[in-house]
Amino acid sequence: MWGMNLLESDLFSEFDRMRREMDQIFGAGGTPAAGIRSAAAGAFPPVNVGASPERFDVYVFAPGMDPGSLDVSMQNHLLTVAGQRSAETPEGVQSYRRERFDGEFRRVITLPEDADPDRVEARYQDGVVHIQVQRRESSRPRRIEVH
């Protein structure tokens, strides 16, 4: 139906595989040793985090936001994304379903220690906050020249 980007598709199957493994290890009902700052399953907004040799990519799936109301901050290796979204029902209508998140949210994402809080960029596109956090040089794999 759509042109399939192999890389993307591989990455999502990687996300899926990892999630299934975690579900198997800890049971889908919640992990006995969840990260102290992790959110309950199904919390808004969903977050994906990926790592590559140069940086961490954090994707916060928060559609319908005013980018100005988004608050992205980083302290040491803790990334915080906060904001407010209103999904109000107009007056004088009959409402059948209200499943969309309405209100304030805050999610704290613990990144690995080598995340550099001074080199963070965020942009908002198609309802996804994409945050790129560079890794500190020292921790990158280094190529050693052999003379």
Added chain:
Amino acid sequence: MSQQAQQQMSPREERGMQQQQAARSREWVMQPPVDIHENGTGITLVADMPGVSKDRLEVEVENDVLTIEGEVSIPMPEEMKALYADLRSKRYRRSFTLSRELDLDQIRATMKDGVLTLHIPKRAEFQPRRIQVNVN
């Protein structure tokens, strides 16, 4: 709105959807959360589909079943490994059964910041009419 209209529209996860899912059962599909409300002129459906751009969205009506479908496309560097994931699929799909008084040819769709808004108007003959009361 009449009770009848509500029952017919009340969108259940339909047989059509189950069949579609069975056909593609190997792929995990996410159900986007929706708000649905109705006023005199029609029904408005709002769906959260973050990561879906306009050109990767499909809105389809077949045999009175409305299906919304979209594919997530986000920029990702090569050599990326997943550290954590709440979202584990890149495809959203959800279907609703529509009722007869809705004008399926006049559905309007807009997509902004990952939010799909569909307005499905009622046929003119089903829109509420103000009746003039003559007093002699």
